Amino acid sequence: MLMAEKGARTQLEPVARQMFIDGQSLTAIEAALDVSRQTLAAWKGSTKKPDEEFDEWDKARARKASFGLRMEALLERELTFAEEREPGAIDGGSLDNLSKLGALVVKFKTIEGLGAGYDKAKVFLEDVQWIIAWLRENDPEGLKVLAADFDAMTMQFKTEQMNGSNA
Missing domain, CATH: 1.10.10 (Arc Repressor Mutant, subunit A)
Structure with missing residues (x-):
């Protein structure tokens, strides 16, 4: 490697x-x-402080994991409160806020269901492997050109990923 x-x-x-x-x-x-x-x-x-059990990376991961659960608990509390009110006693703004909070909970659940998410580096590698195999069979000269520029291409990919560019 x-x-x-x-x-x-x-x-x-x-x-x-x-x-x-x-x-x-x-x-x-x-x-x-x-x-x-x-x-x-x-x-x-x-990033670990001497008097603490966890480093900053672990703490940030735990905060992110618990945020979705906290949002879900908040939605549950607010829904329970709304259900205990008299019919028609909930104003439109409260219903709108409940709807938005529900949408956020659904979004977090969806993201959690996807795991770590879309692995751009893995997809890039799979695509390059497919291109190399295709060029090997169909265009050996093209494969030589790719080989000559491969390092520059991969460095550009890494740079764009680090800078958050989706070009």
Whole structure:
């Protein structure tokens, strides 16, 4: 495996942290970012305060996981309150707020159901593998051109992913 260039921490650490918070393992992050698992563990561990049990990455992951549950509990409390009122006693604004809160809960449940989400690096790799196989069979000269520009293409992909570009 190719490893990230030395000095890339300032670019890669925030990306790795967000991937971890979103539910990916250090092993998956290692594969996606080309950063060793030991380096990722060191970055993660450096955020732990001596008197605390968990590091900042773990705490952020727990906050994200609990947010959906808290939203669901809030919706349940508000629905119970609304149901205990007299028919017609709930104003339109309250109903609108309940509707919006319900939509947020559904959104969080949907995101949780998707797991860590869409793995762009995996899809990119699968697409490149398919293109290489096709070129090998149908256009050997095209395969040579791809091979000549492959490093530049993959670096551009990684740069765009780190910068949040979806070009």
